[in-house]
Each structure stands twice: as C-alpha cells, then as structure tokens.
Amino acid sequence: MFKKFSPSSDVSGQTSLKSSVQRSIRSGLLSQWKIDPETLEQIWPKKEPLTLVKCRDHISIYTLHGEALFFQHFDEPFFPTLRLLHKYPFLLPMVRIDRGAIRFLLAGAHMMCPGMTSKGGYLPPADAALPAGTPVAIHAEGKEHAVGIGITKLGTEEMRTVNKGVGVETVTYIGDDFWAVQTL
Amino acid sequence: MADAESSQAGQSVQPVQLLYCGVCTFPVEYCEFGSHLTKCKEWLHETHPDLYDKYYSDEALQAKLGTLSLEAQEKLEKDTAKKEAKAEAKAEAAQKKKMASQVTIKRIERNKRKFVTAVHGLEAFDVDLKKAAKFFAQKFATGASVTKNPQGNDEIVVQGDVSGDIVDMIEEGVGLLKGVPKDNIVEVEEKKKKGGDGAA
Numbered sequence A: 001m002f003k004k005f006s007p008s009s010d011v012s013g014q015t016s017l018k019s020s021v022q023r024s025i026r027s028g029l030l031s032q033w034k035i036d037p038e039t040l041e042q043i044w045p046k047k048e049p050l051t052l053v054k055c056r057d058h059i060s061i062y063t064l065h066g067e068a069l070f071f072q073h074f075d076e077p078f079f080p081t082l083r084l085l086h087k088y089p090f091l092l093p094m095v096r097i098d099r100g101a102i103r104f105l106l107a108g109a110h111m112m113c114p115g116m117t118s119k120g121g122y123l124p125p126a127d128a129a130l131p132a133g134t135p136v137a138i139h140a141e142g143k144e145h146a147v148g149i150g151i152t153k154l155g156t157e158e159m160r161t162v163n164k165g166v167g168v169e170t171v172t173y174i175g176d177d178f179w180a181v182q183t184l
Numbered sequence B: 001m002a003d004a005e006s007s008q009a010g011q012s013v014q015p016v017q018l019l020y021c022g023v024c025t026f027p028v029e030y031c032e033f034g035s036h037l038t039k040c041k042e043w044l045h046e047t048h049p050d051l052y053d054k055y056y057s058d059e060a061l062q063a064k065l066g067t068l069s070l071e072a073q074e075k076l077e078k079d080t081a082k083k084e085a086k087a088e089a090k091a092e093a094a095q096k097k098k099m100a101s102q103v104t105i106k107r108i109e110r111n112k113r114k115f116v117t118a119v120h121g122l123e124a125f126d127v128d129l130k131k132a133a134k135f136f137a138q139k140f141a142t143g144a145s146v147t148k149n150p151q152g153n154d155e156i157v158v159q160g161d162v163s164g165d166i167v168d169m170i171e172e173g174v175g176l177l178k179g180v181p182k183d184n185i186v187e188v189e190e191k192k193k194k195g196g197d198g199a200a
C-alpha cells in the first residue's frame, strides 16, 4: 500500500474532523483493536482533535499534531502505523515469518504461507484462528519488534492446510515510503 | 512477543520504548537488513555500547541464525554487502549531482523599473520552498510565492528586485539557506521585450 508514497504528490488535502466523526472512529478503534479506553486515551486524548489526511486511492491517514497514528482504506479496518504498533505491540494479533522471509518483506513482497508455517514462523493456534481480512502485526524470527503490518488473505487455518501462495498481504513495513514520513 | 492479554481494567498500558537507528531509522535489531550496516554498527557502538553487545557479540550472531541454514545466512550477508556498496555509490552520485546543480536567481523586468526576482533550484539543497518563500516575504516585507515555471519546475517568485540581497543571504548562509553553496549561484537578467515599452 505504501511501497511508493510521497506526501507532495499523494496527499490531496487535510481536514480536522467533526467531533461526531471522531466519536465513531474512537468506538471503531475500541472494537477492532485489542485496546482498553484508558490506553486509547493515552494515545489519542479526547480533547485533542484528530486530523484527516486524505490520500490517493481512498487512503485516509489520521494524524495528531502532525504525527500519523493510524490509517484505513475506504471504510475498511483501521491499521495502526508501524511506529504506534511498536509502542503498543498488543494492538493487533500477530503472525511471524521465518528469518529467510524477512528480506523479501523488506523489499515489499507479500508473505507466502510457507514463511509462516515453517519452523521459524508462527500462526495463532486453532482456538485463536484469524479469518481472512484481519489486520495483523508481522513479526520476524529472532526479532523482538514487528517488521511490518499486513492483512490476512486466507484464514490462518487455511494457510496451514493450503500452505502455498500469499497468506498475508503486506500493507506497510520498516523502510517503505510511509515509514520515511515522520510528520504529515 | 505480542501475546499480551495484559491490560488491567482502569489502567493504561505504558508504551514500549525502543531504539530506532540514528543512521537507517530502523529498529536497531533490523539494521542488518538495511543498506548501511557498517555505519549503523559504528553508530550503535558509539551511542549504545550495551546494545551493541546485545546484537553484535559472537553469541548474538550465533543465536540469530535460528532456523536459517548456513548457506542462506552466507547469501544474506553477501547480499547485505552488495546492497551496502550500492547504497554508498548511490549516495555518492546523489551528492555529486547535488553539488553540480545550480541555483538561478533571475531578475525579471515586469514594467519599467518594476521587477520580480525568481529563484530556482533551492530544492536540490533540501530547502523547503514554501518556507523559503515565507522567509523572503518577511525579510523584504514584500510578496513571495512558490509557482511553477513554464518548464514545470517549482520556483520562488519574490516581488521587487531583491536578487542582490538573496545572493548575499546565500553567501552568508542565513537561516534555512544554510547548506546552499555560493559557488552554485547563477545570476541572470530577463529584460522586457521591446515593443512593450511605454505601456505603463
């Protein structure tokens, strides 16, 4: 989504959001992320107005004092930015890729099932299986912090049985153009 | 790891503090996948010696191999070295190009004794054009804006003849003009075409 991104050409406008809209975003975040209201309040205090940065291809980035906190495509689920996820790693459920897959991810590739079903990889157990279309933190073998954020293309149980092709589509990763943007 | 079902009700969870590399901006554990590893290691060694040992001691290097085969690891290291060399060459070329790029300061005659000054090429030296325009406007108490010239490049147009002053400011390296080498300045003059005379 952000392999190529340049604020000067991809951002079409900025608006501050009405409080009714902010309320619905807040409840959306609380229902979609593993987060309690107190922690959300710490990330985004109620008194502080959120800014919507409209971008090409119906991507909306939400910023607080110029710092991007989260984003979404159309009205699809909210993704935290990778820097926010690093601070609050529990926001999204996680998958893990093996060490061999890291450099492919950092080149912008989507993640293949075998990279997550192999010994160095990880998928949630059957009783915590994720359906297709779930935002996930992508962790990496031997690393403490997430290397990227993606969205499941298949359910995680399906990834195990099919075990080929793309399992998780990469949305953003360290070193992509969005990572390079520190303030908007 | 992120298997935290940890948050207690009524209390916010404190953010994780992590160190981003001062060279490549990655979390430091990912520097090995960037294209500046040698510089990253130097930086970490100087600024955070404890973390340096954590990530680059012999034991750490052994441990991180994980399930990756030795051949694959060797290939990775080779790729990293290659990437690094490439990034360095690229940075060098960019620097060369930067040092060769010119800043044109053009005095344009609009009417008899009425001038505007167009400044072109500052962006090559990482000057924010909008900010620079504002800066000029304040400095000269006049109008200044960023506009596209006929070639489709952005340039700053300042009302009035301030070309000499701008050259001076660049030479002195005032404010955000610091970093623009004075040798790269080219001054030009655009006279009003004949025939338009007397219209004022």
Ligand SMILES: [Zn+2]
Binding pocket: B021, B022, B023, B024, B025, B026, B028, B030, B031, B034, B036, B040
């Ligand atoms: Zn680094």
